[in-house]
Amino acid sequence: MREPDAAFADPRQAVLYDALDDDRSDLDVYLAIVEEVGGDRVIDIGCGTGTLAVLLAAMGRTVIGVDPADASLDVARAKPNADRVTWVHGDATSLVGRNGVGGPVVDGTLDHAGLLADVAVMTGNVAQVFVSDDDWSRTLAAVHACLRPGGCFVFETRRPEARAWESWDLAPTAITLPDGRCAVVERTVTEVALPLITFEGSTTIDGEALRSRSTLRFRERDEIERDLAVHGFTVVDVREAPDRPGKEHVFLARCDGVRPVPRPGA
Ligand SMILES: C[S@@+](CC[C@H](N)C(=O)[O-])C[C@H]1O[C@@H](n2cnc3c(N)ncnc32)[C@H](O)[C@@H]1O
16 A cells, blocks of 8 residues: 555655644544444544544544554654554554454454444544555455444545545645644645645744655545445445535444455456
8 A cells, every 4th residue: 555645654644634733623523433333343534643443442442543653643753642552553454454443354253353443533534545446345345344243334435526626735834733843834735636635835934844745545435335335335325524514424334244355357
């Protein structure tokens, strides 16, 4: 899979993630859904700096947070309740076959059901980092392998028709971080080649310009529903993100017990 972007993998940038995006009311819907579906064992895929994972752990859930950006995991590991979370450096495929979570996709198996997760979540539009069909397909297969039959996969993704990228350009803007330091942030969308959007960001802090480049994929709702079905999920609901009405889809997909037969090339 692709290396995570510098915004998450560069230790100098990872420590700024929470400060630059300090309103996490977007996570409320996930906390509510985990309550709603009654999930005790939760996997947070692309957990980043771990804000949701530690909240879930504080609620008494058994939580695994997985992310390929070790620098972000280091931030997560320093948070209150972080010691109640199992942190895994990797992606969803890293969980398959791991002791206590998941089972090999080809082996897959109801006899591990007692150890499989009840809920898998991907917050912060992690679903859009999977640019290639292969990465997306491998991720869906791995999530399926990690969930118990009937378990719930919850994730959000931006709706292409809302054209979010049209408001992403940001002229150099000074902001004060919670620790009192001043940072100047700047962002430019450099390529619109739907379904891919590429943008570059820069944060100048303590005289140093920290740069990142990201490409995200915008998938249509019917495309996602089809991909979920191919990978053994049944979409049970598609909701609004309450804090971003009209802009996002929040998918709730049930993991069907029968493991799908991999398609050639899938
Ligand atoms: C916008 S952040 C969201 C982080 C966190 N879920 C949140 O809500 O704050 C996107 C995250 O996706 C992670 N990521 C990148 N590639 C990934 C992959 N192949 N599998 C899982 N996560 C990935 C990044 O390292 C980053 O932490």
